[in-house]
Amino acid sequence: MPVIVTVCVGSSCHVRGSRDVLKRFADVLRAENLQDEVALVGSFCMERCGEGMNWKFNDEDVSSSSVDEAERAFRGKLKGIPKNS
Numbered sequence: 001m002p003v004i005v006t007v008c009v010g011s012s013c014h015v016r017g018s019r020d021v022l023k024r025f026a027d028v029l030r031a032e033n034l035q036d037e038v039a040l041v042g043s044f045c046m047e048r049c050g051e052g053m054n055w056k057f058n059d060e061d062v063s064s065s066s067v068d069e070a071e072r073a074f075r076g077k078l079k080g081i082p083k084n085s
Contacts, residue, residue, distance in 0.1 A: 002036070002037055002038055002039045003037060003038045003039070003057065003058055003081060004038075004039045004041065004056075004058055005025060005038055005039065005040050005041070005055065005056065005057055005058075005074070006041050006042070006043045006046075006055060006056040007021055007022050007025065007040070007041070007042055007043065007053075007054075007055040008042075008043055008044070008045060008046040008048075008053070008054040008055060009022070009042040009043065009044065010043075010044050010045030010046070010049070011045075012045070012049040013045075013046075013049070013053045013054055016052065016053045017053060017066070017067050018042075018053050018054075018055075020067045021053055021055065021064070021067055021070045021071075022040065022042060024067055024070065024071050024074075025040055025070075025071070025074055026040055028071065028074060028075060028078070032078060032083060033083050034078060034081060034083060037081050037082070037083075038078070038081070046061075048061065048063065051063035052064055052065045053065070053066075053067075053070060055070065057074075057077045060077075062077075
């Protein structure tokens with residue numbers, strides 16, 4: 001079963017750059033050849049607006065203050081997922 005990464009695209013997260021986070025995550029998945037192992041989806045408000053840009057890695061809530069911080073956290077969470085050969 002693939003890992004599910006959900007990025008909030010509600011108005012607060014959108015203003016903070018969640019669209020760029022989605023693009024960056026998709027670029028990382030392509031570069032790491034993990035498109036088949038990780039499903040990347042958008043979601044409306046996760047109701048954690050005061051925490052930053054919000055996303056989930058499976059059921060783990062994550063908040064990031066910038067696109068770069070989100071990418072670093074995302075790459076860290078991808079470690080250990082076997083790459084598609």
